[in-house]
Amino acid sequence: MKHGPSTGSLLIIGGNEDREGEMTILQRFLALSGGLDSPIAVITTASEIPDEVWDQYRTAFSHLGARKLSHIHFNSREDAADPEQLRGLTDAGGIFFTGGAQDRLLAFTGNTRAHDEIRRAYLERGACIAGTSAGASAMSRFMLQYGRAELEPEKGSIALGEGLGFIERIVVDQHFSERQRLPRLLSVVAERPELFGLGIDEDTALLVQPGRSLEVLGHGGLTVTDGSQAITNISDLEPHDCLRMVNVCLHVLPSGTIFSQQESDGSFDAPLPLQIFLSTLTQ
């Protein structure tokens, strides 16, 4: 995905973000989306209870002062091609994907007119694209379709599918510390050592602004697994066997972490072992 000067921002939220108290993350989303008068679209396609979910976000965003909210829900790929149903997207300054099931979201929006419209909003109109929980998983090109909750990393415990593709070379897992998901994020990089695993805690978000900065905000942290230098025995194993993994590189970046990018050469003011990871995020 080619980023230019009008690329917007991605807000990848680990689920269960505060929707009643200070709402740090939702507030930031509105600011990144152009402020309270900017059109905001909430896409509930991932959810099987779209009206309830929309109601929660409508209440939260209204409480924060947002004035132009629209609810978008595709129940089929036809819906996602219907110009009538895309109206809320064409001028949106912010597009928010709620939680639910990432498979459902992809099945109904992947490679549709709606998808094109959202891509255009992000790349050409500077919009903020946010996703929480399933919506966060779906942001990247490689998406965790399912992952068993095991205590140890196991061969065959995860499956990757195609996501919405707003960001390359990462796989996002959410509710990360709360649901003890390190083993499956290790399995991801054992199976696909060229990808980075990103574990985002609840009420925590990674904000990616290509060419500008990366930031962790909210209440928890971001955990990164890098298996590019790891030595594993995955090719010797049968499905369900526990993996041996040696030399996995791990980063823990708490809320408040900000890395900004130099205009001159695109490098980051960050410790050297993070440079490669950070630059892949904004490629």
Add this chain to the structure above:
Amino acid sequence: MKHGPSTGSLLIIGGNEDREGEMTILQRFLALSGGLDSPIAVITTASEIPDEVWDQYRTAFSHLGARKLSHIHFNSREDAADPEQLRGLTDAGGIFFTGGAQDRLLAFTGNTRAHDEIRRAYLERGACIAGTSAGASAMSRFMLQYGRAELEPEKGSIALGEGLGFIERIVVDQHFSERQRLPRLLSVVAERPELFGLGIDEDTALLVQPGRSLEVLGHGGLTVTDGSQAITNISDLEPHDCLRMVNVCLHVLPSGTIFSQQESDGSFDAPLPLQIFLSTLTQ
């Protein structure tokens, strides 16, 4: 601690080992202790319910066929200096530290005659020294005295004390995956990057046989955190602040992992990034 040809073995158990079914770990302990006719001492000093705990192990070991079992419980440092109470130790082929509280165990046995006797059993008589849960924590020179259960690694969330010192440069945490203890094991290596953090799962043990081999057995895995190359912001933080940690090296070694040591040069048949870790275990 200097190891010679008559050094025995250390069996460091992550707690909650099977005491009713196949009892893989307890069976191995008996074998390493010289078999069913070898004297076995069970030390319940860590526990506040020593009779119940002794009863469990007596039943389990008897069931496995062990014939010479003795129960040792020190309620004071005087107990641990009393020759009458040390009788079970002087000819023991196996010494087993039960769970409870590691502080209590150290308070009553650290640097006592009992401690000398156990050290002698390990170094000069080839005995197997086993510890489970609190007993596992106490095995090393640096012992996790307490560690708060946080979702993120935090400054000041752990405290190290002096353990029984049978092994150097490691800090053991138990019930590791079950109680989600990675954050505190990361805190350990952030505070003390010269030490390795060892997280041992329940019903899982690390067997150390200096000069011979290392093995992970049981049902879970061993997780190693190595912060020697990590970059953290710990010196800029206040207590309770979340740590930023970049470039932590992580190893996950499942049950069944065995590394044997070459007689010629003491090196291990293991991937290179593990060599330093493995050789520190048998120093």
